[in-house]
Amino acid sequence: MLRVGVLALQGDVREHVNSLTSLNVAVQKVRNPEELKTVNALVIPGGESTTISMLAKRVGLLDPLRKFVKDGFAVYGSCAGMIMLAEEILDGRSDQETIGGIDITVRRNAFGRQVDSFETDLALKDFKNNFKAVFIRAPWVERVGSQVEVLATYKTENNQEHPVMVRQGALLATSFHPELTNDNRIHEYFVQMAKSVSRVNS
Amino acid sequence: MANQNNSTGTPRVKQGMAEMLKGGVIMDVINAEQARIAEDAGAVAVMALERVPADIRKDGGVARMSDPDMIDEIIATVSIPVMAKARIGHITEAQVLQSLGVDYIDESEVLTPADEAYHIDKRLFTVPFVCGATNLGEALRRISEGAAMIRSKGEAGTGNVVEAVRHMRTIRGDIARLKGLDKEELYTAAKNLQAPYELVAQVAELGRLPVVLFTAGGIATPADAALMMQLGADGVFVGSGIFKSGDPVQRAKAIVEATTNFDDPKVIARVSRGLGEAMVGINIEILPASERFAGRGW
Numbered sequence: 001m002l003r004v005g006v007l008a009l010q011g012d013v014r015e016h017v018n019s020l021t022s023l024n025v026a027v028q029k030v031r032n033p034e035e036l037k038t039v040n041a042l043v044i045p046g047g048e049s050t051t052i053s054m055l056a057k058r059v060g061l062l063d064p065l066r067k068f069v070k071d072g073f074a075v076y077g078s079c080a081g082m083i084m085l086a087e088e089i090l091d092g093r094s095d096q097e098t099i100g101g102i103d104i105t106v107r108r109n110a111f112g113r114q115v116d117s118f119e120t121d122l123a124l125k126d127f128k129n130n131f132k133a134v135f136i137r138a139p140w141v142e143r144v145g146s147q148v149e150v151l152a153t154y155k156t157e158n159n160q161e162h163p164v165m166v167r168q169g170a171l172l173a174t175s176f177h178p179e180l181t182n183d184n185r186i187h188e189y190f191v192q193m194a195k196s197v198s199r200v201n202s
Numbered sequence: 203m204a205n206q207n208n209s210t211g212t213p214r215v216k217q218g219m220a221e222m223l224k225g226g227v228i229m230d231v232i233n234a235e236q237a238r239i240a241e242d243a244g245a246v247a248v249m250a251l252e253r254v255p256a257d258i259r260k261d262g263g264v265a266r267m268s269d270p271d272m273i274d275e276i277i278a279t280v281s282i283p284v285m286a287k288a289r290i291g292h293i294t295e296a297q298v299l300q301s302l303g304v305d306y307i308d309e310s311e312v313l314t315p316a317d318e319a320y321h322i323d324k325r326l327f328t329v330p331f332v333c334g335a336t337n338l339g340e341a342l343r344r345i346s347e348g349a350a351m352i353r354s355k356g357e358a359g360t361g362n363v364v365e366a367v368r369h370m371r372t373i374r375g376d377i378a379r380l381k382g383l384d385k386e387e388l389y390t391a392a393k394n395l396q397a398p399y400e401l402v403a404q405v406a407e408l409g410r411l412p413v414v415l416f417t418a419g420g421i422a423t424p425a426d427a428a429l430m431m432q433l434g435a436d437g438v439f440v441g442s443g444i445f446k447s448g449d450p451v452q453r454a455k456a457i458v459e460a461t462t463n464f465d466d467p468k469v470i471a472r473v474s475r476g477l478g479e480a481m482v483g484i485n486i487e488i489l490p491a492s493e494r495f496a497g498r499g500w
Contacts, residue, residue: 014222048246114305117215118208180218
């Protein structure tokens, strides 16, 4: 049976728990390696990526999280969660560690400061209608590896196009925060992904 | 990044920013070096100000917005969000802080109020605001003016958690009393709280504020931070408690870890060891009313 964990070290944990719960999925908060063992899919919430990374290291979760990804469990990260799943980050702290797994280079705070944060209607690949995407001090993707599928891009003023939703195998990441809206389609998409790779965590 | 269908400064964008800070610690810093220590310790944001509340208390005089040079330097030093304080009602200080690119403005009773009758109309700004409150009515008045985040006031610069506890318990208690009231009763509750009916009804339905609720004012130890989280805070502001202590680096880290693991006494015990001197602290009952910050604002 599918049991989705939400990494609960810091950030908008409650919003992801609510989005998943409304899809009738069993949800468990994950704050340590023992709790990670009880789930077979994971969401990494929005928050401050430097804080989440440091806390994960201090409680000994970084390596178990890397193993979780390597073992093929489904993981979805929004905003800070996207940074945590990226193989490489720009404008991070020099000692900032990520879990990795998605072969992308992500730039932190790429859209600017909080006064530049915004919401917009975004077209997503394979989704019928636009999505109300909320970008908050958000990252974007500057390089995608050959195994990475781009599901949405954002075009800036000077016509540069940057991926803001990507998938590689069982790993999904968005620059924006679907958990801040009542639109559950991305969580639903992730739950379907997780069910299709459905594995037992032992 | 002005795209045609983009909207900046919407309630969702402002309140959403505060959601991202939940479970975290926001630290008062007075220069770039302290800001770096805060970021290294795992702070989710820093609050740039000229003097920490304990020194404002000690030095007296008028406390104002910080020097823009200092704020620029802190913004250039750290990658986490930078907040700054404006005086209550000081519209221009808030405009200046927004133009500097701070990520959140604290319209704060810790600074000397600029207006004794009116708070800032925060809806006019793109940058989000956090405001202090001692009870639910005050919190909802701030939200109706556009505050996107609330912090219980406590008594800043005392190192004494008792007022933070009082204000958090009062806000939570006020919320608990709304639950179970029927519609007719909610109108009277709104009148008594001196708050808009729509917000009162929303709180009754949600069982919490419609925005993030942090705590502030007197948090000095990891156990203080964990206590406030157990009482229902979404996160913690620490002012004088860190940089007025014997070992700010260790204490900052310890408070971050205690905030995440607030319900695990073993973790609190571990991080509480070997922190050196906590800030000395002041007993509230010996503070004359004129020196209490929490009574500022209405």
